Amino acid sequence: MTLFTEQVINIIKSIPIGKVMTYGQIAKFADNPRGARQVVRILHTMTIKYNLPWHRVINSKGEISFKNYDNGQKQIEMLIQEGICLNEDNKIDLIKYKFNPFYTELS
């Protein structure tokens, strides 16, 4: 259990309903700008234990990276249930929904 791991867990848990974060962004806020892939691992490893809102974590394109599998579709529905609307390509509007812990909401 590294410090980075703890930070990532904290950040993910802090994502409010109706907002999402990208892997790169999470990695950055956890003091490891190059750690996007570790964020992925942490999601896989810690989701069950820590009850993380993994569905609010997406890639930098605003897409669900997991859509090949059954869970991908589930994730989309979960996000819709939380008030996040997807565009026609099942992409998330990052401008609207990206969560910035340290800044006030802009535009």
Next chain:
DNA sequence: TAAATGACAAGTG
């Protein structure tokens, strides 16, 4: 101990 892996990112053409 070394090599492979991954729900990725950013840059380039």
Next chain:
DNA sequence: CCACTTGCCATTT
């Protein structure tokens, strides 16, 4: 917008 390359690093093999 798409395809390809490079960087990245904790964990797993």
